[in-house]
Amino acid sequence: MNYFELFSFTPTYQIDTALLAERYRELQRAVHPDKFANASEQDKRIAVQRTAQVNDGFSTLKDPILRAEHMLSLNGIDLKHESTTVKDTHFLMQQMEWRESLEDISDSSDPDAVISDLHESFSDYAKQIAEDLSGLLSSTNEAELLQAAELIRKLKFMAKLQIELERIEDALFE
Amino acid sequence: MAYSEKVLDHYENPRNVGSFDKNDPSVVTGMVGAPACGDVMKLQLRIDADGVIEDAKFKTYGCGSAIASSSLVTEWVKGKTIEEAAAIKNTDIAEELALPPVKIHCSILAEDAIKAAIDDYKSKQDK
Numbered sequence: 001m002n003y004f005e006l007f008s009f010t011p012t013y014q015i016d017t018a019l020l021a022e023r024y025r026e027l028q029r030a031v032h033p034d035k036f037a038n039a040s041e042q043d044k045r046i047a048v049q050r051t052a053q054v055n056d057g058f059s060t061l062k063d064p065i066l067r068a069e070h071m072l073s074l075n076g077i078d079l080k081h082e083s084t085t086v087k088d089t090h091f092l093m094q095q096m097e098w099r100e101s102l103e104d105i106s107d108s109s110d111p112d113a114v115i116s117d118l119h120e121s122f123s124d125y126a127k128q129i130a131e132d133l134s135g136l137l138s139s140t141n142e143a144e145l146l147q148a149a150e151l152i153r154k155l156k157f158m159a160k161l162q163i164e165l166e167r168i169e170d171a172l173f174e
Numbered sequence: 175m176a177y178s179e180k181v182l183d184h185y186e187n188p189r190n191v192g193s194f195d196k197n198d199p200s201v202v203t204g205m206v207g208a209p210a211c212g213d214v215m216k217l218q219l220r221i222d223a224d225g226v227i228e229d230a231k232f233k234t235y236g237c238g239s240a241i242a243s244s245s246l247v248t249e250w251v252k253g254k255t256i257e258e259a260a261a262i263k264n265t266d267i268a269e270e271l272a273l274p275p276v277k278i279h280c281s282i283l284a285e286d287a288i289k290a291a292i293d294d295y296k297s298k299q300d301k
Contacts, residue, residue, distance in 0.1 A: 083279045085206045085286040092205040095214045099235040153209035160212025 003057035003070060011071060013134040017062060024058045064130060065159060068152045071137045075145055079152060086153050095157055098122070102161070105168055115169055122165065126158040177238050178272035184242035189249050192231045194218045200228075202298060204291030208283045213240045217247065217287040221295060225256045232287075239277040243267050243284035251288065260292055 004011040007023045029035075031050035036043050060066045069079050086092065101118060108114045129151050136148035177185065193216075194201040204217045213236030220229040230248035234241050246267060251259045267273075267281035 083208070083210065083282055085283060086209055087206055087286070087290055089203075089205045092207050092214055092216075095207060096205075096216060096233070096235070099214060156209040157207060157212045157214070 001053060001057070002074060003060050004074075006053065006057045007061060009061070011074065013068060013071065013130075013137045015061065015067070020058070020061055024054065027054045065152060065155050068133055068137060068148065068155070072145060072149060072152070075140065077145055077149055079149055084153065086150075086157070088150075088154075091154060091157075095161070098161055099164075102164055102168060106172070111172055115165065115172075118165055122158060122161055126155060126162075129155050129158065177242075180246075180271050181238055181242040181273070184245040184271070185238040188232075188241055188245040190229075190231050190245065191233065193233060194220055194229075194231055199298075202291050202294040204287045204289070204294060206283055206286045206290050208236070208240070208279055210279060211236065211240075213237065213280070213283060215240065215244050215283055215287045217244060217284075217291050219251065219259075219291050219295070221256065227251045227254050227256070227259055236283075237277070237280065239271070239273055239280040240283060242271050243273075243280045244287065246270060247284045247288060256292055256295060259288055262288055 002011075007020060007027070009015060009020070009023075028051070031047050031054055033044065033047045033051060036047040039047070060070050072079060098118070098121070101114070105111050105114050105118075133148055133151045133155070136144045136151065139145060139148075196203060196218075198220070200220050200222065202219050202221060204219075205215070207214045213234065215234045215236065216232060218231045219227050222228050230251050232244040232248050234244045247262065250262060262285060264278070264281040264285040267284050268278055271281070273281055
């Protein structure tokens with residue numbers, strides 16, 4: 001299933017999220033099972049299936065990692081069930097350092113400042129990856145798509161860091 | 175999810191946590207990460223002139239199974255030669271810790287950490 005086609009989008013990595021939400025509401029209305037209350041069993045079943053596709057499509061396209069994975073899968077590269085290990089030492093050292101910084105937040109004299117610095121570092125780094133990804137995903141060259149796959153793996157580490165940071169933040173200011 | 179007793183034991187009393195001085199020429203480092211869960215693992219080995227692993231330390235950010243897998247590996251590799259350590263398989267780790275299928279990737283990560291440390295050893299030997 002090509003979700004870009006379902007939502008009438010050209011398959012580019014950077015997308016207009018406001019337009020995506022608008023198309024989502026339109027599609028939802030068009031396939032809503034309530035509209036098929038008096039339809040045949042087969043049409044009802046199709047409406048339920050279409051609703052599920054529209055929902056899956058929306059959650060895939062709005063998420064930067066899932067959207068990138070979807071673009072790769074349209075090019076025949078499936079990352080969903082892989083257990084590939086990342087071995088980029090430089091990148092992993094940075095991850096370790098950031099994990100250590102997260103651990104040290106609670107002992108800091110000014111946890112607010114540390115948290116906002118980390119938010120900024122994480123988002124700058126993730127933004128840089130997303131920019132590189134945008135170029136690579138528009139390619140059909142396999143080497144470039146495999147490079148994109150490696151960047152998607154790195155984005156997942158950034159997403160994990162972000163979740164951890166928010167968890168610590170919530171615990172501190174409860 | 176229920177952890178096995180062995181996982182809990184390593185998780186609560188992890189063996190050989192920490193770091194060696196990375197400037198020590200007999201120390202090699204393997205860094206690996208699992209994108210699916212964002213786990214990061216660092217395994218360091220101190221290797222003598224005969225290629226025997228004298229000591230091992232680890233630092234892992236991840237779930238209980240990832241910590242247990244790396245802790246177990248540091249115990250297993252001590253006293254082994256490089257070749258013997260390279261033969262440790264993720265299935266051995268998973269079996270010893272009774273890891274459920276969804277946590278098999280933690281044992282793969284630990285095996286890959288040994289391999290990455292050995293790669294570091296070989297690249298230092300070549301210099």
